[in-house]
Amino acid sequence: AQSVTQPDIHITVSEGASLELRCNYSYGATPYLFWYVQSPGQGLQLLLKYFSGDTLVQGIKGFEAEFKRSQSSFNLRKPSVHWSDAAEYFCAVIFSGGYNKLIFGAGTRLAVHP
Amino acid sequence: DVKVTQSSRYLVKRTGEKVFLECVQDMDHENMFWYRQDPGLGLRLIYFSYDVKMKEKGDIPEGYSVSREKKERFSLILESASTNQTSMYLCASSSLPTGISSGNEQFFGPGTRLTVL
Secondary structure (H helix, E strand, O other), X not given: OOOEEOOOOEEEEEOOOOEEEOOEEOXXXXXXXXXXXXXXXXXXXXXXXXXXXXXXXXXXXXXXXEEEHHHOEEEEEEOOOOHHHOEEEEEEEEOOOOOOOEEEOOOEEEEEEO | OOOEEEOOOEEEEOOOOOEEEXXXXXXXXXXXXXXXXXXXXXXXXXXXXXXXXXXXXXOXXXXXXXXXXXXXXXXXXXXXXXXXXXXXXXXXXXXXXXXXXXXXXXXXXXXXXXXXX
């Protein structure tokens, strides 16, 4: 079955530290890949997306993600975390064409210590 | 900016009530989606619609129905609310995919937190 795995349910980092959130998906063909962020009480906001081309994708708020086909991964990174980055992060995948059906991971909740 | 609005941020209903959740988007998007979000499960697709009066079941359609009479409005209906439908409900919309570089991004509303007592 098509699935998206975010292995880390909770992550805590210190402000200014680097961050990497993991995402793995099941499927052979190259999917469309997304990272969304949800701040407390808010809807989801798109951080970045990958469809094709350069496997290192830059997004908003200083985030980037790298698509690694061999590992079926699309990990999200930020070199220096700010307190305002505390939120829940969702990896999502469109596995096949038509209707834009997104499959979401379970999410990673990020806490930032001052 | 794309705007997706949902009729209520918080809703409290009783078991057995019929519940309507409304979603409106202002970007003339063809696709609209309803998800529920539960801790540890991420977002799960309930129903989606790719055109007016068209609907498709998602992964967890049981206990729900939808209505799309106008392009900009997509309603989620709980025919007889139950306590296990207490959840956060998120609506989203997107344009049709037109190619590899097209914007298949889904735009989300702020969510409705529904409590069924």
